[in-house]
Amino acid sequence: MEKRPLGTTGMAVSEIAFGGAEIGLPYGMGVTSEADMLSEKEAIELLHASIDAGINFFDTARLYGTSEAIMGKAFHDRRDQVLIATKCGHFRDSDGSLPPAATLRKRIETSLRESLTDLQTDYVDVYMLHSANLEILQNQEVARIFSDLKASGAIRSTGASLYSVEEAQAALDSGVYEVIQSAFNLMDQRQETVFSDAIQRGVGLVIRSVLMRGLLTEKGKNLHPALQPVENHIAKYQELLGEAAPDLATLATRFALSFPAVSSILVGMDRLTYLHQSLEAANGRYLDEKTVVRAKELAYPDPTFINFPHWDKMGWL
Template sequence: MPYGIGVAGKEDMLSEKEAILLLHEAQDRGINFFDTARLYGESEAIMGKAFEGRRNDIVLATKCSHFRKDGKLLPDRELRPFIEHSLQQSLEMLRTDYLDVFMLHQADVEILQNETIAEVFSELKEKDIIRATGASTYTTNETSLAIGSGRWDMIQLPFNLMDQRHGAFFQEASESGVGLVIRSVLMKGLLSDRGKNLHPALADVERHIQSYHSWTGDRFPDLPTLATRFALSFEEVSSVLVGIDKTAYLEKALATANGSYMHAAMRKEAENLVYPDPEFLNLPHWDRMGWLK
C-alpha cells in the first residue's frame, strides 16, 4: 500500500514481481526479520509468495486487524472470533502455519486493558500458533502500560532523533524481558533527503532537520545513517524497521547496520538533538492536514 513521502499510489510502488525479488535479495543478504500487518494492503500476500519455501529462515511479524468499529471497541463476545479470523487470514496470506510475532495494531489504552484480548493472545501462544505476543503503540502511556502489564513479549514503538519520548521506557522493558522494535526511525522519510521544501506549517521542523547536517560528513555519511545508527546504539533495542523499495535502499540499510554505532558519549550528545516540542510531531495528523504531500 502507498506509504511515505512521495508515494501517492501504485504508480510510485514496486510491482509484485519486483517486490518479491527485493525481499529475496534482502533475505539472501542476511536480513531475517520482516514486519507486516493484516491492514498493509497486499503486503502479507506478497511476503507469503516470497517466503514460501524459506519460512524456517526468517522471523515473521504481523498485526491483527483493528478492534474498533465506528470508533468503538468491539464487544467482548465478538473479540475472540474477530482475533481468530484475523490470524487465520494472516496465516493463509503468509502461507505459513505459525507466526513468530502476532501483534496488536494501534494498541490504545482501552485495548491494552481488555482482559479478553490479552487472554486470546495468550492462548494462541500456548497453542504454539504464535511464538510471541506483541503490541504496536503510539503514545508513551500505551508503551508504559504494555510493558508494565507483563502480557506482551515485545513492543513496537516510534523512536527517532527528533522524538525520543519512548526512550524513557527502554530500561524497564529490558529489565522486564520485553523486546523492543523501533519504527519511524526516519520519520516517514523526513530524516533523509526528503526532509526539504516541506509545507509552511512544518517550517520549524524543517529547520531542525537541517541542523542535523552538522553531524554528517566526517562522523556519518548522511542523515539516514545518523538517524538509524542512533536507534541501533541502544542495547535494549532488538530491531529497527526500515522501509526499502529499491536495491539502493537495501544496500544503504546493510551498510548502516554494520555493528559499529555510537559510543556512549556520542549517543549522549545525540540524545540532546530532540525537537523542542515533541507533541507537535504527529505524523498521522500531518497526513490528515495534507502537509506531507
C-alpha cells in the same frame, strides 16, 4: 548483518527489520498511488535480496494491503530463513467500542487465520496488536486471547504496536506482551523512558519511524511552509555528520541502534537502493557516547507536533 536477542523470546533478529507497509499499499513521502509502488515481482525480488543480505526479520500487518500475500509468495519455500511479525486487524465495533468477549475472540482469531493463509504458513513468530491504546492493552479478555493463541502454537510470541509512552508502559506492566513496537528517532525520543524497564522485564523492543517516513534523509528538504520549523531543526543534525555517520539517514539509523535495549529497527523499503543504504548504515559500528549525548540534546522541543496523520490531513506532506 548483526543479530540481537528479541527480549527473552528466544529469537535472534537482524538489527534491520524489513518494514512491509511500502510493498503492500501506497505509503511514505512521494508515494500517492499504486503507480508509485513496486510490482509484485519486484517486491518479491527485493524480499529475496533482503534475505540474501542477512535480514531475517520481516514486519507486516493485516491492514498493509497486499503485503502479507506478497510475503507469503516470497517466503513459502524459505520459511525457515525468516521471522515474521504481523499485526491483527482492528476489532472494535463501528461505534468504537470493544465487542463482547465471544465476538472479540472471533474477530482476532479470524484475522490471524486470514494472515496465516496469506502468509502461507501455519504460525507467525510475533503476533501484535495494531495501534493498541490503553483500553485495549488493559483489557483482560484481549490478553487472554493472545495468550491462548500462543499456547495453541499459532503464534510464537505476543506483541503490541503502539504510540505513546503511557501505552508502552501499560504493555510492559501487563506481563502479557513480549515484544513492543513503537516510534523512536532523532526528533522524537520520548520512548527512551521505558527502555530500562523493557530490559529488566525481558521485553523486545522493535523501533519504527527511525527515518520518519523519509524526513530524516535527503527528502527532508523543501517541506511545506507549515513544516518549516521541522526542516530548520533537521538541519541542526548536520553538526553530527562526519566519520561516524556520513549522511543524515545513516546518523538516524546508527543513533537508534546505539541503544542496547533496541532489538531491531524497522526500515520501510521499496527500492534495492534503500536496502543497500540500510546495510551500510547497520555495519555494527555505532555512535560513541559523546555523539549520542549531543543527539539526545537535539531532540525536537515539541515532539507532540510530530504527527504524520495530522500532517497528512492538513496536506502538508
